Amino acid sequence: MDTWWRRNRFWLALLLPMLALAIAASSFRLVTLYRPWQWSERIVAGGPTGTLRQEFLGTDDLRRDREVTVTVDALAAVPTLGQDAAAPGATLWRVDLTLEADPDQILDGCTVEIVGPDGTRYATNEAGKVPADAQDPYWRATRALCVPEDAPGPTLFLDELIPPERPRPATWSMVAAAAIPDGVTPSVVRIMWDRPTYLELDTPAS
Amino acid sequence: MMSRNAWLTAALVILALFVGSVLDTRLPKPDPAEADPFLRPGVVGQAVELRNGVVTATDVRVGTEIRSIGAITATTGRWLVVDYVFEARGEAQFKAPATLRLRAADGRLYGETPGATAACGPAQPGIPLACSVPFEVPVDAIEGAHLLVPAEVHIDLTDDVADIDLGLTAERAAELAAAEGRVELAEPTTVGG
Numbered sequence: 001m002d003t004w005w006r007r008n009r010f011w012l013a014l015l016l017p018m019l020a021l022a023i024a025a026s027s028f029r030l031v032t033l034y035r036p037w038q039w040s041e042r043i044v045a046g047g048p049t050g051t052l053r054q055e056f057l058g059t060d061d062l063r064r065d066r067e068v069t070v071t072v073d074a075l076a077a078v079p080t081l082g083q084d085a086a087a088p089g090a091t092l093w094r095v096d097l098t099l100e101a102d103p104d105q106i107l108d109g110c111t112v113e114i115v116g117p118d119g120t121r122y123a124t125n126e127a128g129k130v131p132a133d134a135q136d137p138y139w140r141a142t143r144a145l146c147v148p149e150d151a152p153g154p155t156l157f158l159d160e161l162i163p164p165e166r167p168r169p170a171t172w173s174m175v176a177a178a179a180i181p182d183g184v185t186p187s188v189v190r191i192m193w194d195r196p197t198y199l200e201l202d203t204p205a206s
Numbered sequence: 207m208m209s210r211n212a213w214l215t216a217a218l219v220i221l222a223l224f225v226g227s228v229l230d231t232r233l234p235k236p237d238p239a240e241a242d243p244f245l246r247p248g249v250v251g252q253a254v255e256l257r258n259g260v261v262t263a264t265d266v267r268v269g270t271e272i273r274s275i276g277a278i279t280a281t282t283g284r285w286l287v288v289d290y291v292f293e294a295r296g297e298a299q300f301k302a303p304a305t306l307r308l309r310a311a312d313g314r315l316y317g318e319t320p321g322a323t324a325a326c327g328p329a330q331p332g333i334p335l336a337c338s339v340p341f342e343v344p345v346d347a348i349e350g351a352h353l354l355v356p357a358e359v360h361i362d363l364t365d366d367v368a369d370i371d372l373g374l375t376a377e378r379a380a381e382l383a384a385a386e387g388r389v390e391l392a393e394p395t396t397v398g399g
Contacts, residue, residue: 087396090333113297120331123298128330128396181332 040196048072048204056194058106060159068101072189075114075203078177080132082142086179087130093180095124095189099146100171103164107193108155110146112176115188115200122186128179144176243356243367254368256357259299259329263353263370264336265289268382269389272340274323278388283344286382287389288353288372291397292326293334300327301337307361308341309369311350316341326394334397340389349379 005012043052049071057063073096079085086092093114101107113121122128126141133139147153153168154161180186187205192198248254253262267287271280279285286308292301303323308316318339326337343351351374357366374382 087333089396090330116331120295121297122330123328125298125328127298127328128333130396179330179333181330184332 036196038196039192039198041198043197043199045070045199045201047202050199050201052191052193052197052199054194054197056197058161059156060161064106066105066107066193068099068105068107068193070191070199070201071098071100072096072201072203073098073173075186075189075205081175081177083132083136083139084129084141084177085132087128090128090179090181092129092177093122093186094175094177096173096175097189097191098171098173103153103167103170106154106156106161108145108147108152109193111190111192112144112146112174113190113192114178114180114186115190116180116184116186120184121190122178122180124176124178144174146174148172241364243361243363243365245367245369248368248370250370250373252370254355254370256355256366256368258296258357258366259292259294261293261301261355261368261370262291263288263372264291266372266374266382267389268348268385269387271388272322272391273388274338274340274391275393279319279322281342283342284348284383285340285389286343286348286351287338287340287391289336289338290326290353290355291334291336292329294327294329294331296331298328298330300325300329301355302326303337303339305356305359305361306339307354308343308347309352309354310343310347314347315354316343316347323391324393335394336392336397337394338391340391345383348383349374349376 043050049069051067051069053065053067055063055065075093075095077091078094079092081092081094084092095112095114097112099107112124114124115121124144129141131139148168151164151166151168153164156162187203189201189203190198191201246254246256250263250266253260267289268284269287270284271278272285272287302325303318304320306318310316319342322340323338326335329335351372353370353372354361355368355370356363361367
């Protein structure tokens with residue numbers, strides 16, 4: 001009995017791989033546009049120390065390799081940090097990091113985030129912060145610096161690579177803080193430079 | 207040599223294509239619906255959920271002058287100021303005032319005057335931020351106005367947009383339009399938990 005299904009079995013069998021191919025072909029934008037511009041590539045350190053490796057495109061149109069090892073020394077709730085405090089209903093969490101990298105690595109302008117147990121990412125910029133001294137009219141939240149202020153290493157300014165005045169030490173430490181709502185106990189820290197790669201670190205206590 | 211049937215078939219196909227193309231130009235296209243934003247309706251006092259946060263309009267104030275970031279700005283129309291609370295979800299977010307719009311009942315859109323207010327943000331998740339956005343409008347645009355708050359850059363994107371009915375009935379609009387005072391705009395402040 002030569003049924004329709006039997007006569008067309010070859011094409012029917014081909015339907016599934018063709019469908020898969022059509023979906024893969026239309027993922028062009030996802031792969032080349034959307035994912036590279038999101039924080040989509042996670043490196044899980046599995047402990048308080050981890051190494052971020054990535055290739056990135058600098059503002060001078062040159063591709064470079066980045067390699068930096070980061071250690072979370074401490075993550076703890078503090079009443080204030082410098083001139084900053086958390087807004088009412090929130091607690092200031094301070095994270096201490098040690099970074100280790102070759103002096104020729106471009107590492108200024110990183111982003112540090114503290115992650116809550118539900119995956120919420122808390123920024124370490126001025127979000128949710130208030131002046132520690134309520135009378136201070138000139139207060140501006142402190143910006144966390146990823147590199148030593150007096151020896152930041154090479155930096156990119158527009159399309160120009162500015163060489164360092166003096167070499168950056170092989171290891172250095174940095175401090176950042178996030179205002180996190182009361183009752184939330186974070187235990188994960190994220191650090192990132194260029195999309196899409198980020199490094200996810202545990203805290204020493206956890 | 208083509209038969210008479212073949213000529214007839216060809217003529218019918220061409221006629222069908224012609225009718226089809228005329229119909230195609232007259233029928234509504236599916237594309238605009240596909241590119242529409244996802245409107246999230248709400249009213250004053252109601253929390254409206256967006257993809258990346260929750261926005262609640264809390265109050266509407268009207269005056270002929272505003273004081274914002276230390277500067278006083280007057281208008282021959284009215285300043286319609288909407289106070290709102292924004293709470294980020296997932297990660298810290300930023301509501302640039304230039305992305306908010308006021309839509310009058312007849313569809314006219316009003317944007318915010320550049321530089322009149324500070325940006326609403328960054329708002330940390332779980333720490334609501336109270337902000338104000340002023341719109342300079344003619345008196346006849348107040349009645350039936352809606353506030354549009356996009357999740358991100360613009361209200362025309364295929365993305366969440368809060369569409370908040372400001373409850374401006376004819377009486378309420380007339381009452382507000384009669385006010386000729388100055389409206390004070392505070393800097394964005396966190397709402398204590």
